[in-house]
Amino acid sequence: MTEQAPRNKPSATGGTGIVADERVRPISPLRRALIRPELGAICGTILVFVFFFAIARNSGMFAPEGVMNWGVVAAQFAVIAVGACLLMIAGEFDLSVGSMIGFSGIIIALLSVTWQYPVWFAILVAFAIALAIGALNGYLVIRTGLPSFIVTLAFLYILRGLTIFISISTTRQTIIGGVREVAAGDPLAWLFGGKVLGWLFVWLADIGLIGKFVAGPRAGQPVVDGIPILIVWALVLVAFGHILLTRTRFGNWIFASGGDAQAARYVGVPVDRVKILMFMFSAFCATVFATCQVMEFGSAAADRGLLKEFEAIISVVIGGALLTGGYGSVIGAALGALIFGVVQQGLFFAGVESSLFRVFLGAILLMAVILNTYIRRMITGER
Amino acid sequence: MTNPLIELVDIEKHFGPVIALNGVSISVLPGECHCLLGDNGAGKSTFIKTMSGVHKPTRGRILVEGREVAFASPRDAMQAGIATVYQDLAMIPLMSVTRNFWMGREPIRKIGPLRFFDFQKANAVTMEEMRKMGINLREPDQAVGTLSGGERQTVAIARAVYFGAKVLILDEPTSALGVRQTANVLSTIARVRAKGIGVVFITHNVRHALAVGDRFTVLNRGRTLGTALRGEVKPEELQDMMAGGQELAELEGSLGGTV
Ligand SMILES: Nc1ncnc2c1ncn2[C@@H]1O[C@H](COP(=O)(O)OP(=O)(O)O)[C@@H](O)[C@H]1O
Ligand SMILES: [Mg+2]
Numbered sequence: 001m002t003e004q005a006p007r008n009k010p011s012a013t014g015g016t017g018i019v020a021d022e023r024v025r026p027i028s029p030l031r032r033a034l035i036r037p038e039l040g041a042i043c044g045t046i047l048v049f050v051f052f053f054a055i056a057r058n059s060g061m062f063a064p065e066g067v068m069n070w071g072v073v074a075a076q077f078a079v080i081a082v083g084a085c086l087l088m089i090a091g092e093f094d095l096s097v098g099s100m101i102g103f104s105g106i107i108i109a110l111l112s113v114t115w116q117y118p119v120w121f122a123i124l125v126a127f128a129i130a131l132a133i134g135a136l137n138g139y140l141v142i143r144t145g146l147p148s149f150i151v152t153l154a155f156l157y158i159l160r161g162l163t164i165f166i167s168i169s170t171t172r173q174t175i176i177g178g179v180r181e182v183a184a185g186d187p188l189a190w191l192f193g194g195k196v197l198g199w200l201f202v203w204l205a206d207i208g209l210i211g212k213f214v215a216g217p218r219a220g221q222p223v224v225d226g227i228p229i230l231i232v233w234a235l236v237l238v239a240f241g242h243i244l245l246t247r248t249r250f251g252n253w254i255f256a257s258g259g260d261a262q263a264a265r266y267v268g269v270p271v272d273r274v275k276i277l278m279f280m281f282s283a284f285c286a287t288v289f290a291t292c293q294v295m296e297f298g299s300a301a302a303d304r305g306l307l308k309e310f311e312a313i314i315s316v317v318i319g320g321a322l323l324t325g326g327y328g329s330v331i332g333a334a335l336g337a338l339i340f341g342v343v344q345q346g347l348f349f350a351g352v353e354s355s356l357f358r359v360f361l362g363a364i365l366l367m368a369v370i371l372n373t374y375i376r377r378m379i380t381g382e383r
Numbered sequence: 384m385t386n387p388l389i390e391l392v393d394i395e396k397h398f399g400p401v402i403a404l405n406g407v408s409i410s411v412l413p414g415e416c417h418c419l420l421g422d423n424g425a426g427k428s429t430f431i432k433t434m435s436g437v438h439k440p441t442r443g444r445i446l447v448e449g450r451e452v453a454f455a456s457p458r459d460a461m462q463a464g465i466a467t468v469y470q471d472l473a474m475i476p477l478m479s480v481t482r483n484f485w486m487g488r489e490p491i492r493k494i495g496p497l498r499f500f501d502f503q504k505a506n507a508v509t510m511e512e513m514r515k516m517g518i519n520l521r522e523p524d525q526a527v528g529t530l531s532g533g534e535r536q537t538v539a540i541a542r543a544v545y546f547g548a549k550v551l552i553l554d555e556p557t558s559a560l561g562v563r564q565t566a567n568v569l570s571t572i573a574r575v576r577a578k579g580i581g582v583v584f585i586t587h588n589v590r591h592a593l594a595v596g597d598r599f600t601v602l603n604r605g606r607t608l609g610t611a612l613r614g615e616v617k618p619e620e621l622q623d624m625m626a627g628g629q630e631l632a633e634l635e636g637s638l639g640g641t642v
Contacts, residue, residue, distance in 0.1 A: 247499050247500055247502075248498065248499055248500050249489040249491060249498070249500050251500065252482050252485070252486060252489050252500060253487075255475075255478050255482060256475060256478065256482075256486050256487075259475035259476075259477045260475045263469075263474070263475055264475070264487070265457075266437075266457050266467075266469065267461075267486050267487035267488070268457075268458045268461065268487040268488070269486060269487045326475065326477040326478070327477045380476060380477050380526040380528040380529065381476065381526055381528035381529030381530070382476070382477075382528055
């Protein structure tokens with residue numbers, strides 16, 4: 001991009017007195033297609049896949065079971081990353097996501113197993129409480145004017161402590177099991193556990209595209225028996241978040257609230273409402289994660305979700321969002337989550353020491369952020 | 384004589400012990416450019432924030448087209464046709480020109496029960512309005528941060544005009560600009576005035592004021608020193624009033640009349 005195309009065509013300068021700016025360089029379509037907030041995450045994704053294809057091709061990582069394995073992990077990250085992404089673009093953080101995961105899980109198990117309420121009721125109560133806590137987070141941030149970093153850090157401790165206390169004081173242990181049994185046949189629980197499209201995989205196995213178990217109790221069944229519902233949740237939340245952010249009025253308000261809250265207020269954007277709703281959405285995503293996890297494991301534990309808030313924020317930042325708000329992409333955050341999932345499980349497939357996971361992740365984080373900063377400067381003209 | 388679009392009478396504004404405004408009156412006529420001059424700290428920003436609903440006056444009356452009003456918020460003032468381009472809060476640099484232009488008033492396109500931001504309309508109108516103001520955008524999704532300071536002011540002005548401002552308040556739109564960009568903003572002001580919009584142009588630069596102003600009100604330490612008509616006042620007199628007369632006369636002597 002060094003050519004300085006002449007742009008002083010007569011049509012542009014004549015008549016109205018408008019002078020085409022000779023200092024605006026034309027931009028090639030390729031460059032336009034490439035220069036987008038997600039570019040860093042796209043490059044990272046390609047890099048990670050190439051890397052693991054090179055070192056772990058024969059480990060089964062790219063066989064159907066392997067794909068499901070890291071797909072589920074990536075979906076877990078994606079679910080919470082969507083909430084963290086929209087909230088970060090709106091200019092705020094939620095450090096209480098991990099504690100919220102533990103808290104919501106214990107609420108569900110406590111209500112359904114220990115106190116024997118129907119599972120659907122337990123799930124609804126957990127969501128209601130989570131949304132209320134999300135709203136409280138947002139309300140406190142707005143009313144006190146404190147950084148959300150501090151307010152939600154307080155809730156990181158408060159919720160974790162409450163979770164352990166509630167669990168121990170009611171059941172005298174920090175793990176509550178037996179959820180799978182009470183969830184059988186529940187009208188709502190299926191939405192968070194189990195798999196979909198099982199018939200498709202039976203068919204795929206029948207035509208020989210995927211393997212079947214040859215021995216054991218499941219002999220004759222396909223090795224992959226469906227898509228875990230968590231992956232469906234991730235896809236739905238990513239699509240929802242992306243459309244909300246880029247295609248709606250509310251999305252514009254999210255950008256504006258994070259970009260410059262005062263300027264947004266002056267033109268009538270309901271900044272407080274936007275921020276509080278995004279805190280609630282973050283709590284919603286955490287509870288989706290928690291409910292799916294409880295259904296999958298059949299139990300809840302008070303220490304679940306540890307450090308998840310950071311993993312969500314890292315995914316979002318790899319995805320190109322600006323830590324200070326006003327800029328970012330849900331698709332980017334989803335790719336960040338994918339990178340996270342592939343690296344975590346891939347090193348396991350490759351038989352590499354798992355402590356290297358952190359080294360690798362740190363390196364990717366650094367590279368993606370450097371690239372993102374560079375791209376963002378090009379797009380937004382920041383200096 | 385035409386009636387004023389907005390009239391502020393004896394406005395006082397106190398911030399605790401600080402008396403920022405101590406009896407300021409101006410009126411704005413349709414199609415005029417009313418310059419509000421004053422040194423730093425004279426109370427210019429405070430005064431126009433009172434006019435645009437950010438501050439409530441401690442004392443004094445605001446009349447819009449003859450009727451007394453009390454703005455509870457900037458939103459109220461906007462609805463009454465009073466649009467303000469603030470000194471540094473005009474635009475959000477990370478967002479595109481279109482997103483900025485429509486911020487808070489996004490056009491909606493319905494698909495079934497769903498409501499989407501109508502980017503097609505938004506982009507087309509933005510490009511057109513910017514073209515009318517003499518700026519050819521490369522593309523409507525260009526970030527505002529890539530525009531020059533003068534272009535940013537112009538986006539903000541175009542936005543206010545498009546959304547039906549009757550009174551347009553510009554807080555020091557030229558103070559951070561170079562010569563060329565200043566000229567662009569001044570010609571934009573002339574263009575807006577020609578539409579019958581009343582412009583309140585705040586500046587501490589007498590030359591900028593004289594280039595486009597019809598009437599001139601000077602603020603000094605929270606008070607108005609009167610309003611002068613174009614042609615009735617010399618640049619040196621305005622300069623003098625801004626600085627409070629005496630001191631500047633002395634200064635000017637020592638600088639050889641270059642201020
Ligand atoms: N929110 C506020 N609180 C206290 N004092 C203020 C506030 N806003 C302005 N002032 C004071 O009022 C005076 C006028 O300020 P301002 O209107 O910003 O001046 P100008 O825009 O003419 O430079 C200054 O002395 C300033 O310190
Ligand atoms: Mg000022």
